[in-house]
Every structure is written in C-alpha cells, then in structure tokens.
Amino acid sequence: MVLFWVALLAISIMIYLLLDGFDLGVGMLFGIAGSEADRDTMLDTVAPVWDGNETWLVVAGVILWGAFPIVYATLLSAFYLPVIIMLLGLILRGVAFEFRHRAARFRWIWDASFVAGSLAASFMQGVTIGALVQGLKFTDGVYAGGVFGWLNSFSVLCGIGLCLGYALLGATWLVQKCQSSVRDTARRQIPVLAVAVMMFLIAVFAHALIENLPIMHRWLDRPYLFIFPAIGAVAAAVLASSILHRNDRWPFAAVAVIFGTAFGTLALSFWPYMIPFAVTIDQAAAPHASLAFMFWGEGLFVFPLMVLYVAIGYRVFRGKVGGPAGHS
C-alpha cells in the first residue's frame, strides 16, 4: 500500500513536471518572442491545456498530505517563501493568460505578469529541488534552517537550471505545435538551451564533487543507477539529430525522456528517503487506515480515470496550431 502511493505520487509529480514544464517554458520564451502574432500563436499552443496541467500540482500536493503527512508538513513549512511565491506566480500567470487579450492599452502589464509569473514559479521549483538535494538542516526532526535555509549557491544554480530545462521543453513543444516563424525561432533556441542545460548538469556534477555531497556517494555506490544518465545521453543524441534533420515531433519526446531520466536518477539516488537524508518513505507513510481509505476510491478508480482523461484531452488537441491559415 505504501509503495502504491509512492508510485502514484511519483507519477503525479512526473506528469506535472512534463506538462506544466512545457507551458511554464512557453511562458518564459513568450518574453523574448519577436512579434505580437508570434506571442498569440505561442499562447494558442498551451491555451486548451495549461489549467489542467497545473491541476497536477494540487493532485501531487494532496496525495503528499494524505499519504505522507510528515513530508507535506515539513517541506511546505521549510520552503515557506518559495512555495508562496510559486503559488502566486502560478495564479498571476493563469489570470494574465485569461485577461491579456481583453486589454488593449495595458496589455503589456498582463504580458509582463505572464512572463514574471512563469519565471518565478519555475525558478522557485528549481530552488526547492536544489535545496532538497543539498539537504535541509534538521534538529531533532524539526526543520532548523530558518526563513532562508533553502537559499544557497547550489539551490540558485538549480533554480536557473530548471528555468533553462523548462524553456528547452517549451521550445520543443513549440516546434511540435507550430509552423513558420514561431517554429523557426524555437528551433534556433533549442541548441542554445540544450547546451546551457548540459553545462548546468556538468556544473551540478562538479559542485557535488567539490562539496562532497552525500548524494554523490550514493551514485558511486550504486553504479547501476548510471543506466538513467545513459538513457538521458541517448535522448540528448536523438534531440541533436532530430534538430539537424528538422524533425518536428522527436525533439519534445527526447527532452521529455531527458526529464524522465533526470527525475528517475534523482528519485532512485534518494531511495528510500523522501526528505534526503532525514525521513524515509516508511517513516513518512500515513497509517494503513488512511492509505486504504484513499486507495479504494481515488487510488483505484479516480486516478486512472484522470490519467485517461488527460490522454484523451491531448489527443483531441493534437496537431499544429497557428499560422495564417490555421488561426480562426
């Protein structure tokens, strides 16, 4: 039962990273788009899905609370400001999305809110992951790091890294969904972003070696974990080749696989810890009565239906948008 909820939590987080990842990425790229027409096209690619994508954050949040209350309570309170800023960023960008086309003179305010909200949410998510990898300070099981305990050079690096990663995912999404100028711009951005993400990953690796972080030892102790980075490397090669061959569909899939392997690497190198290296999965799990109550309703029936619905939704909105002909 505990494993079931770990799996559902992992799936929810993974779905969130991929889905909201690309639309947050589009939100950041929106800030450097060339023309008003391009910006409209970019929004059209995420318009039918962004709200549904964000829902997965809430799904992951309530699963975490119900199934692993200690982790929910500890992490959200330790990351007080990052969580609040992330939530406000998401709200701001969501509302900006809905209101921008209604404004004429003040459209730039909504545009700026949209970019700033996307950037703030992405950056704070990266900072949170970075600080988790770095390790939070605990005294007797209670967080003791202070208001800015999450803020250090490594977590900031990870914040920038996730922004780049989401932007890369967003660019490949635009290549898949768009034609003409938006696609061409995104295609030019992908190599730059991909190189930047690679440099970021190397920097993280170097940082880990210099700081001698606990997670480094775990990678060295478990060489089989390198299967994940290896798959990631193959995906990176596929990305490079698909860009060179001007393929529209493969780049997104390749970057999605890179995200998946990065997530897998991270999750498995922490295993069995949920808060590295302080709280394990078994220590964090809610009592059986709670897990079973959730299992028989939402776990067994609602969750699969939700995943199915998302799949159908993306199928309905598949294909290219934008371009002078497609815009109605």
Add this chain to the structure above:
Amino acid sequence: MAHMDATALLLSRIQFGFTISFHIIFPAFTIGLAAWLTVLEAMHMRTGRPVHQALFEFWLKIFGVAFGMGVVSGVVMGFQFGTNWSVLAKMSGPIQGPLLSYETFTAFMLEASFFGVLVFGRKRVPPWFYLFSTAMVSLGTTLSAFWIMTNNSWMQVPVGYVIQNGDFVPDDWAKIIFNSVVWSRFPHMLLAAYLTGAFCVAATGAWYVLRGDNYAESRVMLRMGLFLAALVIPLQLLFGHLVGDYVHDYQPAKFAAIEGRWHDEQPASEVLIGIPDPATESNKYEIKVPILGSLIASSSLTSKEVGLADFAPQDRPPVLIPFVTFRIMVGCGLIMLALAWFGSYLSIKRRLRRNRAMLWAIFLSFPLPFIAILTGWYVAEVGRQPWAIYGLLRTADAVTPFLTAPAAMTSLVLFGAVYLFIFSFGTFYIYRLLRAGPTRLVATPPHGASPNRPMSLADQDLIQSGYRTAGE
C-alpha cells in the same frame, strides 16, 4: 519545540481567514448555480421553451467565470495547511489529508469530464445525456462541499480517531463521515448556497425589469428565484437551529460567546443586541428577552444555560466577533425571508413588475446571501478558538513553530495584493456579463474554450456584446 512567534501566529490566522473568505464566495455561488442550471435544463427538456435554453446558456457563462475564480483561489488552500499550519498538517494529516484529497479528486473529475460536455456537447450528445451531465456537474460541486464540510466538522467535533505517537489516526472512517454534526452542517451550507443562487438569479431578474429589457427571461428569473428562496429559507432556519443544537451540546463556550452570556442563568434570557465587554464580563447597552434563551438553547422554559465565566480565560473564544457576526447572519436571513415571501406573494398576484420599490429591494439584496455565508463561517471558525481541533489541539500549537513574523507579513501582503487585483477583475467581468444580459449573448462556444479553461467560455461574447452596446 522552537519558540512560537505570537505575531506570526496572528498573521497566519489573518492570512488563512483572508484567503478562505475570498475562496468561499465562488464555490458558494457555483453550487447554487449548478443546481439552477440543472433545473433550467430539465425545464427546457420538458417544455422546449427557448427562454429556458437562453437562460441556461447565459448562466453557464457566469458559472464558468465563478468556477474559474474558485479553482484559482482554491489552489492556495491545498498548500496553506502545510506552509503555515505544519503542526496541524502533520498531526491530523492521516485524517484531514485523505478527506481533502477526496475533495480535490472529486473536483478534478467534475472539471475534467462533465463540464466539458456542457461547454462543447450541446450538439454532440443526446439531450438526456446533456441533462445528465448538468446534473453530474451539480453533484460534483455538492460532493466537493460535502468533503470540505466533513473535514471542517471533524475539526469542530473530532470523532473516530485514536492518538498514536502524538498524531490523530483514523480509527473509524464511518464515524468521521457519518458524524451527526456533518449532517446538520452540510445541509446548512448547501441550503446557503442554493439561497445564494436563488437571490442572485432573482436580483438579476429584478435588474432587467427595472431596465425594461430581457422580458421573458427576467420573468422566469424573478419567479423561480423568489419561489425557491421562499421555500428554502424556512428549511434553512430549521437546519440553522440544528447547527445551533450541536454547538450547544459539543461547544458550550462557543455557544455562550454567540449568546453573549457571561454567567450561568436559569432560566436564561436571550440577548438580542448589545456590545460584549470582556473586561467587565458583561454586555453594554444590552436588550434581552427573559426565558427566550432557555427556549432557544434547550427548548425549555426552565433550563440552566452556562456562561463564559465557567471557562478558564485561556479556554474562551473571542466574544465580540461570534456575537456580532451571528446577529448579522440571522439579520440577513430574516431580510431575505421577508423579501422572498413578500416578493413571491406579489408575483402570484401579478403585481411585482409594477412595484418598483420592491424590485429595487430585490435587486439590491444580492450581497445578503454572501454576507450571511461569510459571517456564518466567522461564527463557526472564530467561535472554535482557541482550538484548531476542538479540545485537542490549540491554534497556537498548530502553527508552524519556526515561522517568523516578517515571513508571514511578506506572504500576507503578497496575497492581499494579488487577490484584490484578480478579485476586482473577476467581479468586473461577471458584472459585464450580467449587464449584457441573455438576449445579447450568442450561444456558441468561442474558439479556444475548453473544459480546463472555464473562464474562456465568455470571451467572444463579451467582445460582441461590447460592440453592440457601443453601437446603440
């Protein structure tokens, strides 16, 4: 345990109160509207009259905006228990976590599936399935409210739990869900939402009559809104009384605060108005009716009713807020009762459309149900103090122990700024839709609208109605 910061505690309470007050307005509105849409669709199927379909399409757009605002403001609620109330989140997580996760999953199901049919499905599914989908959306909003009320009722009257390693662990889910307190508070909330829907619909109808347009639609809205309200209010008074009974039995300190009763009385009098003063443990300028207090509390002419002085000062709730907000809630209810009954009477006698004073009163009454809901929640939540979980966990012990005042202040200011900003736009948007009215709106879903973007439903229509208004 780290030293708890009293300012951070107060700021956290203000922040929670602010964000949830903002949030509750929208679900309260949409639960009632969903039921209203179901009724309209059923009537449309039975009578085939175009007026019912026009009204349905019109209110569906307003539902979309309100639903979207509810979703956006609801995201924050799911995380705030962890950020500001981490001790509560950890200790009661095994019970509150699953209850609120069911709420999210229910809402997601509703949002994902059946709302999509309402947006796109009019021409694609058979009429009976369209009606079924409307009913399912209504059921979804109702179930969402049910889980929220179950969760809150557990905080008011905790049952079905055992304490393990300092945490509250579920022992009997049936007791938690079928808690008798849930079954008076949930209908009370549900009826409040129906009343909100009914009054907003009737007020809109009155507005159109005063303006002299949307003749057929305003007629249906006025009649249905007022008749429903006239039927619901007496029921609501009954359930309000039942809620009072649970407070009397399980939360005597809250009951005494609501009544403004400082000392034991036998038989007890009922304080109608006054200003409670904790310093002197008495009420200034009070007007009270003898024996009525015993009659309301225990249905008896002679019962003894407890006063606040029986409780140690640290176990007493604040008195002024529950005392005042309770009277505002009841006052709103009585005004609504008078309006609904007199309005229905005039409507049956076919004199309502000529009575402009009454139409103005109905039009201006739309804030009343919202005020009643907010003040009712203030009674319930402020009256529960000093407890987060009644009798088990104090609010002061539930707050994140290491939260600092500057951090809490920062988040409160940010929430205030962003919420006021989006709230103004949201209400302005709903106002523009209502002003345009059903007859000026086109019935097709706009390009780009989707079940995941409820607010997008009304995009194109507003632009169109804007042009038309400008052309007049």
